[in-house]
Structure formats: C-alpha cells, structure tokens
C-alpha cells in the first residue's frame with residue numbers, strides 16, 4: 182500500500198485545532214508530512230499548550246488517517262506547542278492577486294529626498310541584471326522621477342491591443358519595464374491628486390497595462406506617510422515594503438513612521454527591511470576614506486530597534502547622483518564598489534522576500550470604493 186501525501190492532507194482538513202476557527206491545514210498547523218511505506222509521520226504546531234488539547238489532536242489525527250486514508254497505517258504524530266504571541270501576524274487583507282505579477286515591492290521613506298527613487302531605480306536594474314523580469318511603477322504623484330532616471334522622459338507608453346482589449350505598453354530601458362505617472366502629466370504642471378484619483382490612475386497602470394510576466398514589480402512611492410499612501414497601498418496587493426532612510430535623526434524619525442504605516446492594521450504589509458542610503462561620503466579618488474556626514478549607522482540601529490531586517494548601506498557618491506541625472510542608474514557601472522553595494526542590497530531584499538513568502542500568505546489588495554469625493558475602504 183502506497184500512501185499518498187495529498188490524501189493525508191485532505192484527511193487532516195477534517196480536524197479543527199482547539200482554539201482556532203479553521204481546520205489544521207488552512208491554519209498552517211501542519212508543518213510536515215513524511216511517508217515511509219505504510220508509516221506516516223505528521224509534524225504539527227498548535228497554539229494551545231494543554232496536554233488535553235494535544236492528546237485530543239493526536240487521537241483525532243490517528244482516527245482520521247485510519248478512517249480516510251489507510252486503516253493499517255502506522256502513524257506518528259509530533260506536536261509542538263507554539264506560544265500564541267510568537268506566531269507571525271498573518272496578513273488579513275484579502276483580495277485578488279494580479280495575474281502574471283509575482284511580487285510587488287513598495288519602496289517608501291517617510292522623509293523626502295533620502296534617495297527612494299535612486300534606490301528603486303538601482304534595485305530594478307540590478308534585479309534585471311540578475312536575470313529577473315522586472316517592472317517599475319513610479320507612483321510618485323508629487324514628483325515622478327523615473328522617466329529621467331531611466332532616460333525616457335520623451336517617450337510615451339504606446340497603446341497596443343491584447344486579446345481584443347486596448348492596453349498600455351510600458352516603456353522599456355535597461356531591461357526594466359516602466360510606467361510613470363509622469364508620462365501622463367505635463368512637465369512643470371503641478372498636479373493635485375486626491376487619494377481615490379491617484380489610486381485610480383495607479384490601478385490603470387497596473388490592470389490596463391500589458392506588463393506580461395514579471396518576477397518583481399517595484400513601486401516607487403511618494404515621500405510621506407499620508408492618506409495618499411493608504412489609498413495606494415490599499416489599491417494593490419503589495420508583497421512587502423522596503424523603507425529607505427539616511428542615518429540622520431530627522432530622516433530616522435520619519436522612517437520609523439514609514440515602518441509603522443506598513444504595519445498598521447488597515448495596511449498590514451510586511452516590512453522587508455530598512456536601507457541606509459547616503460550612509461557615508463566617499464570621494465571617488467579616495468575610496469577608503471569614509472566620512473559619516475549624516476551620522477553613523479543610524480538606519481542600522483533603527484532596524485535593530487524596530488526588529489526589522491537591515492538590508493544594506495549605500496554610500497553617498499557623486500557618480501550615483503550624476504548617473505540619476507543622466508538617466509543611467511549607477512548600478513550599471515560594472516566592477517565598481519557602487520555596483521557591488523547595490524548587488525548586496527538586492528540580494529538581501531530577495532532573500533527577505535523569499536522568507537516572507539514562505540512564512541505568510543500573499544498580501545491581497547482591498548477594494549477602494551469612491552463615494553462623493555471621499556474614499557471608503559471595503560474589504561472584499
């Protein structure tokens with residue numbers, strides 16, 4: 182008799198863990214199932230520490246496998262008790278994932294001008310260099326900077342027909358597909374956006390665009406932590422957030438608010454970690470000299486205090502600024518310390534994302550409904 186693991190899982194769906202509303206498979210209590218011939222070993226974790234609850238669960242598992250899978254199966258049940266507080270906070274936001282797009286990473290800061298867009302652009306080209314399919318959505322409704330940073334300010338997304346529907350084709354450069362709110366506004370024109378308008382425009386750039394298959398979609402957010410962010414974050418299923426800060430006190434205070442914004446109940450997006458940008462100044466001709474002009478390791482310490490991962494540090498280097506202005510992200514300069522710093526950062530982001538995807542269910546968007554100029558958030 183060959184026992185099928187899937188059948189065991191299906192059988193376990195009939196059991197509800199004490200103290201949990203869901204069955205033990207859906208609640209994530211079943212950690213591992215191993216089959217050796219007619220032996221089944223089940224590892225589960227439950228939140229209820231009482232011996233009685235453990236015994237009851239064990240008996241139920243034995244019973245259901247004998248009943249539904251194989252009456253002569255030899256079963257071993259390993260039960261681990263997990264303190265309720267130690268459980269990862271499961272994302273409760275439910276909605277629909279975007280077809281074809283695996284991961285959406287939002288880059289935010291709190292304070293303006295700390296280098297969000299620079300970090301986002303360089304993350305994007307580094308991911309593309311690593312062989313990932315990458316899209317970048319410039320959601321900075323106050324000052325979109327991606328068209329310049331990717332040297333495509335004079336281009337416009339084309340309309341193409343896909344499956345009989347008209348879609349926007351993202352502009353592409355350096356292996357990164359790009360859409361920016363800047364493609365749709367006049368240069369020098371101040372745009373006043375309200376939250377619902379901004380999320381509508383962003384929704385169109387996601388759902389009415391032909392992105393194709395993407396491993397990563399990076400989202401460059403505007404500075405701050407206001408209502409506009411709430412609207413943007415609620416309009417799309419953001420997998421994780423990266424918070425950029427300089428080591429300076431004022432930037433750190435705002436970065437802290439940025440982290441808190443993602444962690445608040447109505448947003449609840451996992452924070453992948455904090456990046457320290459402009460960590461120190463290095464003159465290009467003296468690469469070993471480091472000047473901590475904004476303070477030392479401030480963002481690193483903040484990450485430790487907030488118990489979120491520290492993703493890496495990027496020095497303040499003139500060529501990073503120049504590269505941004507020319508429209509060719511600095512990480513494209515091969516065999517330089519800058520390329521290396523961005524590679525290090527990108528690897529850490531990917532690593533945190535993989536860990537996040539293992540431990541938490543996908544984030545899913547909440548639907549925003551617009552009512553007479555104000556936005557109401559409705560859970561799907």
Ligand SMILES: Nc1ncnc2c1ncn2[C@@H]1O[C@H](COP(=O)(O)OP(=O)(O)OP(=O)(O)O)[C@@H](O)[C@H]1O
Nearest residue numbers: 293294295296297298299404496497498501502505
């Ligand atoms: N590591 C760096 N070294 C040198 N210059 C940098 C670095 N990071 C960013 N800059 C420069 O600092 C300025 C602000 O950066 P950037 O536009 O990326 O910040 P931002 O946080 O996106 O700003 P905003 O809040 O306005 O969107 C730009 O001129 C950019 O080229």
Ligand SMILES: [Mg+2]
Nearest residue numbers: 297298321326
């Ligand atoms: Mg920016």
